[in-house]
Amino acid sequence: MYSFEIDQNIPKPQLYDDLHSAALALVDGESDGIANMANVAALLWQFLPDLNWAGFYRMVDGELVLGPFVGKPACIRIALGSGVCGTAAASGETQLVADVHAFPGHIACDAASQSELVVPVIHEGRVTHVIDLDSPDLARFEQEDRAGIERLARTLAGRI
Ligand code: SME
Numbered sequence: 001m002y003s004f005e006i007d008q009n010i011p012k013p014q015l016y017d018d019l020h021s022a023a024l025a026l027v028d029g030e031s032d033g034i035a036n037m038a039n040v041a042a043l044l045w046q047f048l049p050d051l052n053w054a055g056f057y058r059m060v061d062g063e064l065v066l067g068p069f070v071g072k073p074a075c076i077r078i079a080l081g082s083g084v085c086g087t088a089a090a091s092g093e094t095q096l097v098a099d100v101h102a103f104p105g106h107i108a109c110d111a112a113s114q115s116e117l118v119v120p121v122i123h124e125g126r127v128t129h130v131i132d133l134d135s136p137d138l139a140r141f142e143q144e145d146r147a148g149i150e151r152l153a154r155t156l157a158g159r160i
Helices: 012-027 033-047 083-091 143-156
Strands: 053-060 063-071 077-079 095-097 115-123 126-135
Touching: 012 033, 012 143, 033 053, 033 063, 033 126, 033 143, 053 083, 063 083, 063 126, 077 083, 083 095, 083 115, 083 126, 095 143, 115 143, 126 143
Parallel strands: none
Antiparallel strands: 053 063, 053 126, 063 077, 095 115, 115 126
């Protein structure tokens, strides 16, 4: 059994430090990528407030395919360059979107989503996955969230 105690009310950098330690504890020594993505999605869901979706898309044969997540059922395949996830995957750049309705081509998987953070996971120079967080609140994500999830993405590279 895993039981992580993380106080959601601490400053964000500390919250992401704790999350990072917990994620490392989960994936360390485990080579199964699906198990690792599933546990990290559950961890993000448990400890990051105000989310309605948290999970992964995987790069498969040149398109993004849905991976482990927590939230409502979502779009299964996303073309590179399409929506927030496809833009992150095509550019290799994090997409921090304060208002998804203002993002050209945003793909609405859950009508509740108002803001979104998508971080590419880059392994050996290629985008292998994206981490996608959605929130029902406008402007939910800040630079501190971006830094925390980018660090997590670097740690997960090659382990998912
Ligand atoms: N909104 C995303 C699609 C994935 S869902 O949010 C889970 C996008 O525009 O790429």
